[in-house]
Amino acid sequence: MSLPRRSLLLAGLVAACQLPPAEPGLTQADALALSPGWRAQLLAATPVYQNPSAAAALQALAPGALLLDDPRPQLWALPDGTIGVARGLIRLADTEEALLMALAHGAAHIRLEHVARANTPATNALAVLTTGYPAALEAEAEIEAIADLRTRGFDAARAAGLQRILAALDGSASCLYLDRAEAARRHARYGTTATLPPRAASAAFLTLKRLFPTPRAIQSGIRGD
């Protein structure tokens, strides 16, 4: 090998060594250890909504869940089991099934260890937790949530309104809404006709809807009447 070629090769090798190494994805143990810090950061951005009856009603539907003072239809689910639900999401959940589906979806991400399975690097974790996982993992969480609801006697077809509302608003991506195409796929998975009998709304859900009613204009726009 001639000298100039060798020095070129050496220079290339030195340059390659100076590139920052690819950040490794978090393991489940890493994700669990980092969860308290993520929770602190998320709550610094959107604090807990201070309303004892709303908090108690949410506890009745999802023990341990935090009600967030956030007008967006947001939900995050940390690997350590903490779920944060924005008041903006409760406002748009037009049926109890829609809210339960959102909560079950978050719980599925936790149970299926999606932060680790998505190979999420630490620097990207908060973005993934708040704007959504790769579509395949979102689908997996959704299928798990549909089955979870059914086991508890709720029909996912009655949850479809929320996806239609989110698609009509076409807001920013979240764990519950990536884009219109994903909303349509989720809606299709829920089914269009409920096969389980309807259930009366729980006192907890009615309390939440008194505090955060779904605007009539949104409801009628979605139903098309």
Ligand SMILES: [Zn+2]
């Ligand atoms: Zn999700």
